[in-house]
Amino acid sequence: MYCIFHFQPNTIILISMPSTLISTPTVTSAESLIDAKHGTKPGQNTGPRCHHCHDRCTDEVITVGGYHFCCNGCLAVYNLISAHDLCDYYDIDQTRSRASLRIGQVETAHYAVLDESEVAKGLGLISRGEEASIRLVCPAITCASCLFLLNNLSKFNPAILSSRADFADKAVTIWFRPDGIQLSEVAGVLAKLGYPPLLQPPTAQGQGQTEWTASRALLKRLGLAGFCASNIMMLSFPAYLGLDQQLIQQLQPVFTLLSVLLALLVVGYSAWPYYSKTWLNMRHGQLSVDFPIALAITTLLFRSLAEVGFQTGTGYFDSLSGLIFLLLIGQWMQTRYYEGLSFGHQLDQFLPFTCQVVSGQDDDSTPTTRLVSTLKGGELVLVRTGETLPADLKVVSAKGAMIDNAYITGESEAVLVQEGEEVWAGAKLISGSLVGLVEKLPQQSYLAQLWKRANQSADGKSVSTPLANAFVRWFVITTLGIALLAASYWLSSDTGLAINAFTAVLMVACPCALTLAMPFASGQAVSLLAAKGLYLKSGQVFERLAQLNQIVFDKTGTLTDVGQTDGISWYNQAGQKSDVPALVRSLISLASTANSHPALLAACKYLRCCSQGQDPAALKQLRLLHIQQLLGQGIVVSTDHGLFRIGGMEFCGGAWHGQLETPADGSVVVVAQEETILGYFLIRQPLRSDMLMMMKQLASTFALSVSTGDSAAGASVLGPIQRMIPSLSVRFNQKPEDKWIYIKGLIEAGNAVLMVGDGLNDGPAMRTATIALAVTQGGHQFNPAADALVSDKALVNLPSYLTFAKSTLRMVTVSFWLSLVYNAIGLSLAVSGHLSPMVAAFFMPLSSLSVVALAVILTRWQAKRLLSTITDFSTTTTN
Amino acid sequence: MEAMIILILISLTVAVGFLIAFLRIAGSGQFEDMISPAVRMLGDDTPPPPAQTETNQQ
Structure with a gap:
């Protein structure tokens, strides 16, 4: 009797499981980790945190109303937010750094095109009488505070009726009155708050939708499997527990009928993808891991149906549905990723x-x-x-x-x-x-051709790894061999027993080490690594991470330190090293707000550091009139104090009396006012010492190479590394296509290649590599063509990450042996032809769960052993 | 023992109701965004009421 009352609560628990089963990873952004406390030397990072973006105020500190701000952009947004009584923004998510919100200059001019009706329609504007709605993608959405602010857009303009931000899609849907506000102004409001919307047609946005559809389908299958598994289990209990025989005899037909119906439902709906994938792979002449699963499910179903049909037993419906449920949980775990980031990458965005x-x-x-x-x-x-x-x-x-x-x-x-x-x-x-x-x-x-070609070669990447394929082939052959042996052994004496033994072997042998232990371990590893600064796209990426044997660094920029302040110095008109004059200081900081020339940024960072403690009033108040960048030459800045040129010597012109030396590893940036040269910055690019150490560590395990678009001279900074690691191959003047061919060649030669790059201009090569690791630097809001993201400061931990991946995979192999032991026990029961449904019902889930538990525990242990030295990224402290 | 069978059928019917509810919810994408709805709920109460009336008057 008691079992009846258990139906409902049990079912509800299982139904709601998918949501609670997966603990939501903490929300941070790639950007937020960049200025997190990790990776910076003590003493260098002592400034107060900006009240708005939580970034350290490294240069100037603006103090208003007791709050500190790192730049005028942040102050402006703060003023805007406080003027509309939305200061709760700062209270909701205090722990997160919102460095991505740091904005130099808001450009709203290019949103003007949005007011053309055709453009607005193309962007997905829906008009209904006096109301209109639009959905805009804002990649800067990173935390709960962002959502709060974007949900309250109506406070900023009365014509905005309401707004609704979605974290998962990084999008905000806005309802507004077109007669009160134009679409360009709506986009402008977002941009001013630090959430500039991407201008993408809805088709490009919809690419993410297909992934959602797949995950929804999986969730539904999981829910149905959980429902069926729990109910079939309840229906099977009376028979196992040997309750009143008479009672059972009366009820058993009904129980069996219900079990059959539920089992057919679960096989037909929840387990269907295993059949379709097996069929797809068979047509390509491949054996995937889905094949033994589909075989086990089919055998379980037909043997159970046969037992029920011939009334020889109650069948294995509970084992069947339990197996499918567990397998689907494993599959769900595999799709886990770091929610704070979106990894989509579309050609349309470029x-x-x-x-x-x-x-x-x-x-x-x-x-x-x-x-x-x-x-x-x-x-x-x-x-x-x-x-x-x-x-x-x-x-x-x-x-x-x-x-x-x-x-x-x-x-x-x-x-x-x-x-x-x-x-x-x-x-x-x-x-x-x-x-x-x-x-x-x-x-x-x-560009599209290049893109497509890279995509084609990347297709093989998403399917299973060679290791898994080899295992599956071995597994299928062994299982079938044992099954046939057992059947032929019994065939002479007892045909029924022979069939029993044959089917029991196929039922019991489940590749659960591969289908369950690995997904759980890698899902676990994804969140452990995210806490340590490496963000993986999925658990599958982690599996591939463990198989790498070659690392290609895409750019020298990741290895050199442009912003290093001791690598830059100012020389005055006489060619002597000196302090930077106030006029140049204010010029540089002015120009860098409007232009992101790398030399300017380096100079600006240098100035921030050396101007600390100086009187800000000494800065000349310059007003920017016009700025023009002539690529390959320099920048022309026109201000109310005259025309300035920043760039090379010929570009700036004018008489020069000092001595100008250009060292091999440095570059010179001259600053000139009208025709007079004020002096120059000498910018050296020293190798980052920690990078040197990292390369040395990596060289012991991996084949290293650098493939860069730089000229031979530009890459000369790599000299020290080449001297230290003679095997390092450096390739200069590489076009994206060359890089792609190079990587493709390595892959075809059987290597597993990790490509480390910035992810922006090397889409094809990044997509071809086994794993593409994008190194993000400050302010990148792009979603690169990468499988993994790491901040430039956390890149030095790469050896630790890779060691962790490799040792975790070894640990999973341990749980794989455990599952083999279980399989051996199960098989010995099976070949003897005495696998009772009750034993199967307990044995199969128990073995799977213990294998999973072992894999997860070992993964956590490895993380504790290997990753504990790395500072935690998720617990960024404030002030 | 008909009572038992009826009870089982009733309980299954109720459970199927929950299952259908779950399938519909999962299909509509409610499990994809576990963060925004919670924040949205908070947001309705927190802004001080004067701010709202001020906006309405404008």
Whole structure:
């Protein structure tokens, strides 16, 4: 009787399990870890934390109303938030650093295109009478405070009716009155708060939706399997427990009937993917891990149905549904990832959303703004300075147009474009303007071809690893061999027993070490590593992490330290090392807010450090009038104090009396006011000492190489590493395609390659590598084509991460042996033909669970042993 | 023992009801975003009421 009353609560518990089973990983962002306390030397990081972004105020400190701010951008957002009584923003999530919110200058001008009705429609604007709604993706959403602020957008403008932010999709849906506020203003409000929306067509956003659909389907299958497993278990208990015989005889037919129905449901719905995947792999001539699972499920089902049909027993329906439930939990664990980050990467993000179409190449023809997706071949497109080319164009007219092909070729020097030349989609126009005839549409462009090719080669990556494949083949052959032996042994004496033994072997032998222990261990490892600064896309990435044998570093920038302050110094007009004058200081800080030239940023960081303790009032108040970057030459800054040039010696011109030496490992940035040279910064790029140590550690286990787009001279900084590690191969002047071919060659030679890069301009190569590790530096809001993310400061821990992965995989092998022991016990019962349903019902889940528990415990132990020296990233303290 | 069978059927019916509810919820994506709804709920109460009236008056 008691079992009846257990139905309901038990079912509810199992139904709600998927949500509670998976503990939600803590929420941080890649950006937030960059300025977390880890990785910086003590003493260097003593400034107060900014009240708005929680970043350390390394340079200037603005103090308003008892709060400290690191920059004017943060102060502006604080003022905006406090003016609208939304200061709860700062109380909700106090522990998280929101460094991604640090904004230099808000550019809202390019949102103006949103007011064109066609563009707005293309972006997914839905109008209903006086109301309109739009969904915008804001990658800067990283914590609960962000959600709070974005849910209260209506406070900032009365015409915004309501807003709703979604953490999982990093999107905000806004309802507004189009007669009160324009769409461009809505986007502007978001940008001003530090959440600039991405301008993407909904199709690009929808790519993430397919992943959601898959995870929803898995969740449903899991729920149904849990429901069926728990109910079948309850229905089987009376028979196992040997209650009143008479009672059982009356009830058993009903119980069996219900069990059969539930089991058919669970096999037909929950276990269906195992069949479809097996079939798919068989057609490609491959054996996947799904095959033995599908075989075990089929055997369990048919043997149980046969037993019930011939009334020889009650069947193994409980074992069957329990097995499927456990397998699905394992599968669910495998999809675990770090929720604070989104890893999607679309080609569309690199191409513009809108473009200017002109009817003729004359100046007087007014361009019309069109969606790139509606572009047709043969149309004329006008591209202005700072814009990205939407399609492969044939240049019809060019006015001083210089384009930067960095994304396509890796060449960062800009090239002057002549009329009649062909230019590629994805290139950026640095200066001037051009009108081009559309040769190839974005989908057929050279960039898209490169992208597709890389995707094709990456297909093999998502499927199972070679190790798993070898195991499956071995497993299937052994299992079938034992089953046939057992059957042939009994065949002569007892046909029934022979069939029993044959099916029992297939039922008991489950590759649970591979299908359960590994997913649980890797799921565990994903969250353990996230706490230590390495963010993995999924548990599968962790499995691949353990198999690496070659590491390719993509850029020298990760190994050198541009921002290192002792590598930069100021020389005055006489060519002597001295303090930086106030005028230059204010000029640099002014220019760096508007321009992100690497040399400027380095100079700016240097100034922040050495100006600490100095009187801020000594800074000259400069007002920026205009700033222009001439790539490969320098920057022209026009202010109310005259025209300044920052860049190379020839660029700045003027008379120079001092001595100018350019060392091999450094570069010179000259600052000139009108025709007078004020002096120059000498910027050296010393190798990071911790990187040297890291490379040395890695070289003992891995084959290392550097493949960089830099010239031989630029890569000369690698000298010390090459001397230390003679086996290091360095490849210069590598275009993305060269890198891709190089990586592809390594992979085809049977290597497992880790590619370490910045993830932005090496999509193809990153996608081809076994694992692409993107190194994020401050302020990156991009979702790179990476399997894993690490901050530049945590990169030094790479040897620890890799050792952890390797030793964890060894530990999983231990649990794999345990499962073999269980399989041996189960098989010995099975071959003797005496596997009772009750034994199976207890034995099968028990063995699986103990294997999983062992794998998880061993993983945690390894983490404690190997990762405890790394500072915890998730517990960033405030002030 | 018909009572027992009826009870089992009733309990199963109730449980199936919960199962259907779960499948619908999972299908609508409620388990994907475990963070935003909680924050949204907090947000409704926390802003001080004067701020709202002020906005309405504008």
